[in-house]
Amino acid sequence: MIFKRRTWLLGLFYVIVFLILYFLLKIRAQLFSILSPFIIAIAFAYLLNPLVNFVQKKGVGRFYSVLLVYLLFIGLIVILGWSVIPTIVDETSKLVSDLPDYAEQVQKIVKNFRESSKNQLPESINNIINQNINRIEDIAIHSLQKISSIVINFFSRFLNIIIVPILAFYFLKDKDEFKRRITLLIPQKWRTEILEISTSVDKVLGSYIRGQILVATFVGGSTAIGLYLLDVKYALVIGLIAGIVDVIPYFGPVIGAVPAMIVAFIQQPIKALWVLILIAIIQQLESGIVSPKIIGSSVGLHPVAIILSLFIGGSFFGVVGMILAVPFTATIKVIGTHLMNYIVD
Template structure:
């Protein structure tokens, strides 16, 4: 009798909590979305960083709290270094962005003069249209950058909390996990633990494979940029490695900053960067990614490409990053349900 009463109290508490959450979501949708985003981002980052925390625990023989602090300090140090080193340099180079269009214009003039295209109506129309589209793209990019910067500054306090939330996830993740399991019936906890264990195993394999692939692409990009003497080779390589988390499409996104920076020097250098990045993309897309990503997820490359297109349609860049891990989780659940229940 007491047990049934206790369960009713818990059920009432859950219903009441859900009701309060939905009310808050209705009246404070923007603030609620920010809170949810902070929690989701913190959980994903803490889950990704947990292998580094475990490595610190084993290598330095420290407690979980100390290892978590070391991980947070490491990430904050990397972010601070990027801000201190890259941002001032980028603002300095942005003042010279007109050089890009001047270099392209001079290059096109030289090509036109060399092949006697100055008197061709078609070539002149194409030339003017190209410059006009380039200016439109730059104006759009500038406006979007300003809007994104304003949006980030509005939520800067919320995002500043992320390292603290990550710390607690890294330190007390197991405690939170065990507390959540208490809401389940005793006889179901073992089955749920098996489900979550298998999801964790598959997801860890996928994340490890993507980090390895991203690191390899980052190294290849760095070598290419150093050989071609492109500015900011280290930071562009790191950015390309991060973008490469998106299978197949990542190298395309990562090539854009390298090409833009190369254009500050000359169109010829930008052309060589395009060729080099294309070779890296072919290596990644045709050889490495199908093998590494396909083996880690046990999905056909065509399925992954379709998932990426769906993720981009519904969630943009974030959707492309998250859609494959979500699919991995759903696949692991499907396999487990088939195995344990049917």
């Protein structure tokens, strides 16, 4: 009897998850357009919530705690606005205008390499080289086009930039009120179990989001500083891109390395080697020291599960799907684990 009940409930859970995923897939474009500021605001609120809680524990009211943290954050933005942001905007404008030239130069480099190796190597080896060069060329040009769209979209969504901090303010200020109202909507007989699940999900998501943002900040800042010291053009913008894509586990560092390598190689081929060494050092520091200290094993997922979720998320929802794949999978795992424990009991 227990086995039948367990099988039925587990099957129902997976059917519901499948239906939800199918529905999200059907409306993904509209859904991301509507929910993107809310998702970013929730991530922003998760990042600031520990600071707000810290201030609140000192005897300051919740509203004034959020206000104080916001004032500190605005002060930081003002400092960056005077020093860093004008440079980023200027570099972004130049990078977007130069991208077609970079794509053309990549094609010229590939053409010259083919011509130089054509008469020096056997035809069979040349065919293999040409096939792989075609792939590398496609990846490089596609990456440059992607960079252009990412940068333009990032700076063109000015409305989201205004809405996100406003939404995050209310999420932080009214956190307990949101929790109370949602709790009242849950039937009494399921309330304890659902609150336990939500607490576990909140803990996993909070640790992961805060950790990923801090690690991405380290990677982006380190990349920008390193490229600046190596005198690579667009160091701040490339560092910003590296930080943004670093939130994608495993694949993010590779995506972030492509623009730096291309720009450095076109400037001076030897610089590409130094950039490769720089990126390798940063990634070793991130994977060996920074990520374990900050994130640890907060999501509790096996690397195979993470990679599979990234492939699925990327296939159906693009870059955004890859960014959300791990926290979504971790949430499903937490819910499934609690459901299994509930069924066994």
